[in-house]
Amino acid sequence: xxxxxxxxxxxxxxxxxxxxxxxxxxxxxxxxxxxxxxxxxxxxxxxxxxxxxxxxxxxxxxxxxxxxxxxxxxxxxxxxxxxxxxxxxxxxxxxxxxxxxxxxxxxxxxxxxxxxxxxxxxxxxxxxxxxxxxxxxxxxxxxxxxxxxxxxxxxxxxxxxxxxxxxxxxxxxxxxxxxxxxxxxxxxxxxxxxxxxxxxxxxxxxxxxxxxxxxxxxxxxxxxxxxxxxxxxxxxxxxxxxxxxxxxxxxx
Numbered sequence: 001x002x003x004x005x006x007x008x009x010x011x012x013x014x015x016x017x018x019x020x021x022x023x024x025x026x027x028x029x030x031x032x033x034x035x036x037x038x039x040x041x042x043x044x045x046x047x048x049x050x051x052x053x054x055x056x057x058x059x060x061x062x063x064x065x066x067x068x069x070x071x072x073x074x075x076x077x078x079x080x081x082x083x084x085x086x087x088x089x090x091x092x093x094x095x096x097x098x099x100x101x102x103x104x105x106x107x108x109x110x111x112x113x114x115x116x117x118x119x120x121x122x123x124x125x126x127x128x129x130x131x132x133x134x135x136x137x138x139x140x141x142x143x144x145x146x147x148x149x150x151x152x153x154x155x156x157x158x159x160x161x162x163x164x165x166x167x168x169x170x171x172x173x174x175x176x177x178x179x180x181x182x183x184x185x186x187x188x189x190x191x192x193x194x195x196x197x198x199x200x201x202x203x204x205x206x207x208x209x210x211x212x213x214x215x216x217x218x219x220x221x222x223x224x225x226x227x228x229x230x231x232x233x234x235x236x237x238x239x240x241x242x243x244x245x246x247x248x249x250x251x252x
Contacts, residue, residue, distance in 0.1 A: 001136050003036040003161075004029035005229040007209040007222050008043065009198035010167075013054055015044040019065050029228055030073035036133055037069075038194045039079030040165050041143050042093070046200035047167040048082075049121045055082040055091040063096050063104070070098040076133050080109070080142050080165050082122070090123045095140050095165060097131065105131045107140035111148060118144075128155050136160050136235050143168060146179045152187050156248055160235040161190035168195045170206035170224075177208055184212035188241045188248060190233050197224055214241040 006025050011017040022039065029037050041047065044062040045054045056062055062081040070077045077098050083106075084091035092108040099105075108125025112118035128151065130139040139159040143166035145151060152162060162183060168176045180193040190213055197207040210221040211231040220229040242248060 001035050001134050001233050002033045003038065003192055003211070003231055003233055004032065004034035005038050005192055005194040005209050005211065005220075005222075005231075006040075007194060007197055007207045007227050007229065008040060009226050010040065010043065010046045010196050010200055012046045012200045013048055013050070015061055015065075018044045023069070025228060026069050026073060026075075026077065029230070030075050032230055034230060035075055036136075036138075037075055037077040038163055038165060038192055039077070040194050040196040041080040041095075041167045042082065043079035043165075043196075044081055046196075047116070047203075048201060049117065051082055051084075051091055051121045055084045058083055058085060063098075066096055066098040067102040067104070070100050071102050074100045076100060078140070078163065078165070088123065090121060092125055093118070093122050093142055094125075095142050095163075097140065105129060105140075107142070109142040109145060110151065111144045113144040130155060130158050136233055138163050142166070146176070146183065146193070149183070149186065152183050153251065156187040156189060156251075159187070159189050160238045161192060161233055162187070164191065164193045166193065166195045167200070167205060168208075170204045173206045173208050177210065180210055181212055181216050181218075184214060185216035186247075188214040188245070189238055190214060192231075192233075197226055214238050
């Protein structure tokens with residue numbers, strides 16, 4: 001399956017401006033044959049803590065955009081957004097995945113980034129989410145989750161590809177690149193790690209989006225400009241790597 005990782009610059013707290021910028025990029029990815037399009041964390045507003053200003057109800061504008069684009073282009077598409085369920089005081093940082101038919105899957109970020117006080121504004125999720133997309137088993141994670149290897153381990157045997165969306169600052173870019181490769185190697189799975197570029201909330205983002213294969217080899221990578229990465233992911237490659245070098249069988 002061909003995937004597209006859209007490494008975008010995000011206009012701070014202006015969803016409509018981001019929707020406008022993303023429409024042609026999504027259309028181009030679909031025209032190139034992508035079946036899954038991945039957008040960064042907080043793709044429509046940036047990593048803002050001003051939840052009273054930016055949070056949306058389920059089915060809000062940022063979710064509607066994903067559904068509209070999925071249906072328009074006949075693709076799967078995902079990106080995270082600040083979503084507050086009815087009756088909750090605080091939103092979740094929710095990675096929303098739309099099928100081509102507009103059916104939704106949600107993963108709520110398990111680890112809010114306490115260093116940036118995200119935990120004071122967003123509630124933590126409490127369950128892993130793995131979804132099969134056209135024969136490829138994909139497990140969803142958001143940004144800071146990448147640092148917690150045990151959660152990737154816990155889902156490895158039912159996963160072909162980890163989808164990790166992020167707003168990961170430039171100052172810790174070495175951590176981002178090292179951890180993404182490590183998660184691929186230790187779990188013998190693809191890692192699709194999609195980060196933003198530009199400046200938002202006083203932080204600079206270097207992108208460095210990447211797709212690693214189950215051996216940790218880099219299939220495609222990006223530097224610090226808006227771009228789209230395309231890569232072919234095949235579950236048979238995962239099965240072959242695990243058969244030839246059965247690391248997961250020795251995990252305790």
